[in-house]
Amino acid sequence: xxxxxxxxxxxxxxxxxxxxxxxxxxxxxxxxxxxxxxxxxxxxxxxxxxxxxxxxxxxxxxxxxxxxxxxxxxxxxxxxxxxxxxxxxxxxxxxxxxxxxxxxxxxxxxxxxxxxxxxxxxxxxxxxxxxxxxxxxxxxxxxxxxxxxxxx
Amino acid sequence: xxxxxxxxxxxxxxxxxxxxxxxxxxxxxxxxxxxxxxxxxxxxxxxxxxxxxxxxxxxxxxxxxxxxxxxxxxxxxxxxxxxx
Numbered sequence: 001x002x003x004x005x006x007x008x009x010x011x012x013x014x015x016x017x018x019x020x021x022x023x024x025x026x027x028x029x030x031x032x033x034x035x036x037x038x039x040x041x042x043x044x045x046x047x048x049x050x051x052x053x054x055x056x057x058x059x060x061x062x063x064x065x066x067x068x069x070x071x072x073x074x075x076x077x078x079x080x081x082x083x084x085x086x087x088x089x090x091x092x093x094x095x096x097x098x099x100x101x102x103x104x105x106x107x108x109x110x111x112x113x114x115x116x117x118x119x120x121x122x123x124x125x126x127x128x129x130x131x132x133x134x135x136x137x138x139x140x141x142x143x144x145x146x147x148x149x150x151x152x
Numbered sequence: 153x154x155x156x157x158x159x160x161x162x163x164x165x166x167x168x169x170x171x172x173x174x175x176x177x178x179x180x181x182x183x184x185x186x187x188x189x190x191x192x193x194x195x196x197x198x199x200x201x202x203x204x205x206x207x208x209x210x211x212x213x214x215x216x217x218x219x220x221x222x223x224x225x226x227x228x229x230x231x232x233x234x235x236x
Binding site: 031047048049050052053054056057078089090110113114115116117118119120121122132133134 | 163165166167169170201209212213214228230231232233234235236
């Protein structure tokens with residue numbers, strides 16, 4: 001299930017809602033607001049969402065994860081509105097009989113959400129300005145960074 | 153002969169909403185495809201994203217930019233996303 005909220009996210013509640021007797025591995029991921037990006041000091045993030053399309057695309061991703069990996073269940077919840085440092089922007093919990101599938105499915109879900117779900121963030125800088133993180137280079141830059149991590 | 157006019161609803165998000173100064177509008181346009189409409193809006197409102205960098209969703213579904221628009225469609229251009 002993919003959900004949206006404007007309220008603070010409680011990952012423990014999500015974990016408890018998914019735990020069941022057949023589960024041997026539970027993987028939880030939180031994406032949090034950090035205080036810097038690309039060398040600039042960040043003091044808050046604002047997330048905007050296209051709700052109907054974000055929910056449908058997010059649920060497509062969850063269903064893809066269920067089809068690709070032998071997991072029992074997966075839930076992701078993304079917050080929108082104004083978030084402060086260390087607030088949870090997204091929480092993903094995957095439960096499976098075994099750990100490998102849970103890790104892989106969780107990684108798949110966060111990577112696909114970041115590439116496909118219509119949610120945008122605007123960084124509020126400590127220096128006072130704000131900018132949408134939707135520059136055409138962002139996806140390219142991210143990919144280059146990932147590749148440089150793999151090759152070094 | 154000019155193309156027939158159709159009426160569509162456009163939703164704007166993130167940097168496109170800021171550039172347009174509106175979240176939604178009802179707009180009468182010639183019956184063109186989404187790519188042509190984006191180019192027209194880009195010229196009118198100074199959208200900095202190239203058409204190759206945006207996607208389009210029509211009536212709540214991602215759709216190719218070459219899709220011809222129909223009267224009554226609801227459409228949104230999707231800038232590169234940055235959730236998570």
